[in-house]
Amino acid sequence: MNLARRTMNHPALAAVYERAWRPALFYLASGRSTASDRRDAVRALRLSGDKKVLDIACGPGNFTRHLSESLSEGGFAVGVDYSEPMLARAVADNAGPRVGYLRGDARALPFADGAFDAVCCFGALYLIPDPLAATREMVRVLAPGGRIAITTSHRADNPFGHASRIVGGLSGLRVFDHETFPNLFRELGLVEIDQNVHRLLQYVSATRPA
Template sequence: MTGALHRIVPLLDVPEEELSVRDGYFDLLAGQPVRSTRRAQSMWLNDIGAGLYDMVHPVTRLIAPESRRVPERLALEWGSTVLDLGCGPANITVSLAHAVGERGLVVGLDVSEKMLARAVRRTAEPNVGYVRADAERLPLRDESVDALCSSVVLQLVENVDAVVDHIARVVRPGGRVALSATAAGYGLARRLTPHVGSFAGAHMFEPDELPSRLADRGFTGIRSRTHGMLQFVDARKRPA
């Protein structure tokens, strides 16, 4: 078990004796079948999809600068604990690790074994550890992280409200979140939305869906921007 995994143990709402390390990450789904409910999600669960994700991500960063500014959007401080929810192959996770420094900790969580295998291989930073778990049953303790990001994940889950409930639960008062998801968009993007959503099996969020969910759960200072078919939403959990 790496130093980062040792540091993650107290954050998990799982007895330590039940934790098992597989391929460099905690696998909390070992032996459990992963039920994929959407076409795009099924793709990310296999090797081909994981490789394709690596090809798509640079394009997303190019056309939507918000996607490469996650540490700034979270206003990360040295020593912070951050959850990268749906971390994929660590395209954003590593930048978070650099932002919080060696005294900080970044937890990358994903449901895909293929994505996590890539993430572990490409991560040399000692303050990063990975967990395989389901976002709809987030295994972290209440108020255990200072900040949370989730990049292009929420449109794939079956129960968005369950995931947002967990997000509100695990972030400490005053903590920040930076979310992105596929969106209905405007103009040409909106005309294409039904076809893209249907093909990928992805939910295309209306402009007020995510902001209103966050507001209902005690988040303030909510800021939302849409670029094409991507929506970026940042917010801060109301201080205690």
């Protein structure tokens, strides 16, 4: 397990992740606040009503609970993470009437095809071993007409971008180019592909055709 993944699995990080660690790093990487990210997540996933939502690599569950609050009775959000300390924090801090948590591997999700109306992964694909396999799994469990949204690393096609790839690799972080996820979404048959870049992060969303 590389340095980045060991850090994410440490109990001390789980305790401060959403209070300090994530807001600070995401602001430095994107120039955006956590509140903006949450609002855009609900918009990109088109959440409402009794939809079923899957949040991959949910960490301590702050985003998962926020997503669940956009749903009505009958809807629910499931957060999946591999880290036991993160899940323990999610259960302690972010329980709710329409949210639940499960330990699992993003590369082999324990759900049936088309089980969710919306699937997301925010700020984690660069840590997951074989992130493209994990993304294919996300699309597999997405229902026809459903929405997928991801936030992950981005490198520009310039010297700074190539340097970020090298630095990221030394710590175990994957840094993705501009085309990887739009191309993968197209390969998997998704439509309405939208991509926005904010500094070092890219936000990509798409629809699975009905």
